[in-house]
Amino acid sequence: MSHTTTINVSGMTCGHCVSSVTEELTGLKGVENVAVELNAGGISEVAITSTLTLDPAEISEAVAEAGYLVVANNA
Amino acid sequence: MSHTTTINVSGMTCGHCVSSVTEELTGLKGVENVAVELNAGGISEVAITSTLTLDPAEISEAVAEAGYLVVANNA
Numbered sequence: 001m002s003h004t005t006t007i008n009v010s011g012m013t014c015g016h017c018v019s020s021v022t023e024e025l026t027g028l029k030g031v032e033n034v035a036v037e038l039n040a041g042g043i044s045e046v047a048i049t050s051t052l053t054l055d056p057a058e059i060s061e062a063v064a065e066a067g068y069l070v071v072a073n074n075a
Numbered sequence: 076m077s078h079t080t081t082i083n084v085s086g087m088t089c090g091h092c093v094s095s096v097t098e099e100l101t102g103l104k105g106v107e108n109v110a111v112e113l114n115a116g117g118i119s120e121v122a123i124t125s126t127l128t129l130d131p132a133e134i135s136e137a138v139a140e141a142g143y144l145v146v147a148n149n150a
Contacts, residue, residue, distance in 0.1 A: 013115060
């Protein structure tokens with residue numbers, strides 16, 4: 001079964017930011033796909049598809065590792 | 076003798092952009108230092124210090140290689 005978790009992330013401004021966040025989230029166990037709707041200068045929406053239910057703390061940590069902040073987790 | 080070339084670059088929005096541009100310009104022959112004053116959402120100023128006089132075309136090419144556009148060369 002596939003789960004989709006949608007989070008809001010601040011501070012992402014360009015394709016490099018998208019790559020960094022995608023790379024970190026893809027490294028989480030069970031993650032199959034990461035789709036980012038970039039909103040430079042605002043809040044970007046990140047949809048994470050996974051085979052397992054993801055731990056919100058782990059998601060926040062991965063995003064922080066990339067250098068950004070989760071401002072909402074709509075899991 | 077040391078030369079300083081100052082250029083204006085559009086489209087740079089974050090630290091990753093600064094790294095990309097710095098890396099490309101540092102690769103040019105004679106370049107000693109690259110200093111970027113980032114203006115996200117506007118025009119960033121890039122100061123290049125070099126031992127040789129730099130060719131404006133080479134600078135533009137290096138910046139384009141990083142994915143950005145030189146909008147003025149105040150050499």
